[in-house]
Amino acid sequence: MSLYEHRRTASPAAAAEWSRRQIVMTDLRSVYGRAYPRMSGMLREPSWMFFEVLLPFLATSAFVFVYRALQAPPQYVGFVVLGGALTAFWLNVVWMMAGQLYWEKAQGNLELFFAAPMGFMAILFGMAMGGMVMSSVRAIVVLVVATVVYGVTFEVDQWFLLIAVFLLTLAALYGLGMVMAGLYLVWGREAFQLNQLFVEPVYFVSGLNFPVMSLGLLGALAIATIPLAVGLDAMRQLAFVGSPFPPGTPSVEVEIGILIAMAIGFTLFARVMLAALERRARRVGSLSVRWQ
């Protein structure tokens, strides 16, 4: 084989017919391919240590000192630290999932993604996988630093369940991120403003710094609809066993059920929406910024 005959096939018709295995392998490779820039980028831009570790740590610290001043139960410091660690995931979902297709389109990547033979969901999964790895590192750093500095004591009976809930939370969060990515592209404008809208209000109703059911009906609504709220609440119940939670807090089992439903529902919805999005984009000509 020469440079010019790398993957020589008998005919275009033969080259166009792919086996099931080829299709699946291409999708899996595409997931890794798209995750790669995020994972390698993490090592090349050390400035994230300042912006995504130190700044969330400071915000978390403020609440720690408030709780200490109010002589709140010591577990509340742990609640805040756990919430602070999870901010990395929500920021990543909003800025690097929801808004991402919008930037990809502006850079000319979107039409190249669509023109390639892999399924587009592979690109979204790749974005999600890369984001999860990137954010997990950041979350762990925040968690470890805050735990050491403020002397948080975890009381975990079921480590396996805690890890499972964490992974389910990520699946639901990034499923929502995929849905938002499609919606942003359909709306096609004001991504920055939408992102701002989705950060602080979601932090608040998700109970990032306090048990979410302290918000009463609003907290219950958040548990039913926002992966961050339900996942964080379930993780707090598992990481700080025996802690005081507000009345009406759903059991961990119920919250796991909600997370599973969200993970499946959001992913399926994202898939359906992407197909619709591609049809619409091909119809109106909005996959790229060039027009002639």
Add this chain to the structure above:
Amino acid sequence: MSVSSGPPAIAARGLRRTYNVKPTKVVALDGVDLEVPPGEFFGLLGPNGAGKTTLIKILTTLLLPSEGTARIFGFDVVDDVKRIRRIMNMVAGGEQSGYGILTVREQLWMFSQFYGLSRDEGWKRVDELIEAVGMGPERLQRVGTLSTGQRQKMNFARGLLNDPWILFLDEPSLGLDVAAARAVRELVTSWKAAVPGRTVLLTTHYMAEADELCERIAIVDHGRILAIGSPAELKKRVQRESIFRVEIDHLDGGPGSLAALPGVVSAAPAADDDGPVDRQSVTLNLVLEEDGVLGGVVVALSRMGSHILALRKSEPSLEDVFVELVGRGFSDEDGPVESPPAHPTDPAEPHEPVEVA
């Protein structure tokens, strides 16, 4: 079955595409019929807004036609999208795709994964193509720091990652210097020649590029194909007489002595004959009724004692063809189709800002 006996590489029938640019509809393609056999290097030549990119986007499955049909190697651009995407690739001029944080090598490898190359096969292919486009020294340079020309070479390498059967090149020389443009032209022609049936569709502003590369060219304007043919055929359309440029050591009777010969339409000093004033040689533009008249001119010059120092047939350029067909030059824009719409992304959404992360 050989590729050449199979379906055409491109077959378009009555292709029409309109965009809603409120308050009007803009017709980007207006009934295009086109057939490109496998193995051809085919060019689309036309000014901005002619509809070239719209046609490429339809053929690459990124845009649906409003009316008509188009097939790539027999696969319908509406219904057989995945199959078409497995056998094609595309490179556009001025493309800023990818991620600035990656190196050239990593960026190409990432794209190789989208085409299903295995991890190791991808790295190997990437290294080969980097060498082929002459980017060895920049292979570990971050994409964000590349010059326009380097970036375009990288885009060419990306376009060949999957060994497509059909390669769409949309203004690929945009921003390239002469040497870089020549290098990528040579790469594409070598790649195409290596396997019979590989097809290239090129859109370009550059007449010389189309003339050099394309076996056939379609001249497009206002969404319509005005003429199709080989460069020589197209030029012949506008060349009703034969024009020769002849340099002779002296001409005692002056140009009039040649103009009087049978079959000679005119004989006049060349306008750009800027040789030394004191020299005796003269350069003439001879317009003949047909090539065969030249023999009589040569004999007559010999009888007059003149010696021919240089003789060259003057060909009309593709721009002459375009002017003849359209009635204006490439750069003279008019009408609504040439004017870019207010919004470059989605004509239905006229005020969307274009932001780059």
